[in-house]
Amino acid sequence: MVSVEEALRLISQNVSALSIETVALEKAVGRVLAAEILADRDSPPWRKSMMDGFAVRSSDINSGTKNLTIVETVMAGGAPKKVVESGQATRIMTGAPVPEGADAIVMIEHCQFEEGSDRVVIEAESVATGKHLMEAAANFARRERIFAAGRKVRAVDVGLLAEVGAVELSVFKQPTVAVLPTGDELVSPDETPRGPQIRNSNGPMLIAMLGEMDIAATDLGIGHDNREAMQSKLKQGLEHDLLLLSGGVSAGTLDLVPSLLKELGVKEVFHKVKVKPGKPIFFGVHDRKNGSRGYVFGLPGNPVSSLVGFRLFVTVALSILTGKSNAIETSPQLAKISCDHETRGDRPTWWPARRLPSPDSHMIVQPLVWNGSSDLLALGKAEGLIEFPAQGKIHKAGSEFPFWEL
Ligand SMILES: Nc1nc2c(c(=O)[nH]1)N[C@H]1C(S)=C(S)[C@@H](COP(=O)(O)OP(=O)(O)OC[C@H]3O[C@@H](n4cnc5c(N)ncnc54)[C@H](O)[C@@H]3O)O[C@H]1N2
Numbered sequence: 001m002v003s004v005e006e007a008l009r010l011i012s013q014n015v016s017a018l019s020i021e022t023v024a025l026e027k028a029v030g031r032v033l034a035a036e037i038l039a040d041r042d043s044p045p046w047r048k049s050m051m052d053g054f055a056v057r058s059s060d061i062n063s064g065t066k067n068l069t070i071v072e073t074v075m076a077g078g079a080p081k082k083v084v085e086s087g088q089a090t091r092i093m094t095g096a097p098v099p100e101g102a103d104a105i106v107m108i109e110h111c112q113f114e115e116g117s118d119r120v121v122i123e124a125e126s127v128a129t130g131k132h133l134m135e136a137a138a139n140f141a142r143r144e145r146i147f148a149a150g151r152k153v154r155a156v157d158v159g160l161l162a163e164v165g166a167v168e169l170s171v172f173k174q175p176t177v178a179v180l181p182t183g184d185e186l187v188s189p190d191e192t193p194r195g196p197q198i199r200n201s202n203g204p205m206l207i208a209m210l211g212e213m214d215i216a217a218t219d220l221g222i223g224h225d226n227r228e229a230m231q232s233k234l235k236q237g238l239e240h241d242l243l244l245l246s247g248g249v250s251a252g253t254l255d256l257v258p259s260l261l262k263e264l265g266v267k268e269v270f271h272k273v274k275v276k277p278g279k280p281i282f283f284g285v286h287d288r289k290n291g292s293r294g295y296v297f298g299l300p301g302n303p304v305s306s307l308v309g310f311r312l313f314v315t316v317a318l319s320i321l322t323g324k325s326n327a328i329e330t331s332p333q334l335a336k337i338s339c340d341h342e343t344r345g346d347r348p349t350w351w352p353a354r355r356l357p358s359p360d361s362h363m364i365v366q367p368l369v370w371n372g373s374s375d376l377l378a379l380g381k382a383e384g385l386i387e388f389p390a391q392g393k394i395h396k397a398g399s400e401f402p403f404w405e406l
């Protein structure tokens, strides 16, 4: 049995990023950049007007020269042809380049101006140099790094990527993932269980959690506890970059999975981690026919154990596979517990908890009433899991522990 730290180290030693492909910008959300993005031009590309109005020399206005000759009009998309000399102004639209000589924009609302006239009277008392204009490259300069490699593209990033013309992006390939819950007692959630049957809750949960990570999973249905049927499902699953199994990884007589995986060429990296819940988790690797490496997680059947295994270990493997440079999604934050809480046993425990309002910057979390690894109701109320250390004891209210958001 390995520790959580050792299991995470083994995952990062054994998993490497998938190869790279090019995607169009409109398909890039959720993908991880494989190369940095540089600005192809300054932003703004020229000294630009931020208002509709008149481009003036601030020294004119501030010395009382307010009745000005209009020398030209510049629209957004146009270019000024004339320098603004003393006593002159250029009519200008928002976004248009500011002509030479002018150093401020006066909003049209602060001017007396008749459409068609070549004169304008500025009503403003005074105008500050630089008012309502933006210097070229004030946001960023050409060749400046916009995004580093390893960043997951968000919807809000798309505008900036479009601005710098990044319409074809080099990204890490998305893993293909298959999900296979196993167990003769399982029926589909849309069936009415009879006798000792229970609904398969792990399959939909794992698929949904993959979806949250922008990974579309293949649902292999339910794997039944007989060698031939299971072998055939496992073979299908092993064609994917990652196979996620649930159930059948502990020591039961029908716990076929580890032995069948071995027969199918999967090498065990670890089996059993010192974690509660989720101890019997299995992780293995295999070489696929196409020459690439495949990965297998056998998550314990108990639903909360499956969820904890996914949250602690599978997310890390997926982060590495998809090339993510930071593991923000996977790392915990420190939080104080709101009441005394007792843990037992020799494994560190991930305990469902909800956040409480906090009077200061510390996060406060309340451990929930929880019946252990089969109790999904507590998970329904939880916003995360508190990581309590291994030794059984009463932890005092106000003590600080890592909190793993769900
Ligand atoms: N002798 C030992 N027995 C057990 C050990 C052990 O080390 N030695 N470990 C215990 C721990 S801890 C866990 S966790 C469970 C995990 O066992 P398996 O992964 O083999 O899971 P199953 O036996 O198949 O199922 C356990 C439990 O979960 C239910 N289940 C299974 N699949 C699903 C699903 N898709 N959706 C909802 N619920 C599911 C299943 O009906 C069982 O109730 O083993 C302990 N035993």
Ligand code: MOO
Residues within 6 Å of the ligand: 275, 276, 277, 278, 279, 280, 300, 302, 305, 373
């Ligand atoms: O460790 Mo098992 O995951 O409690 O039920």
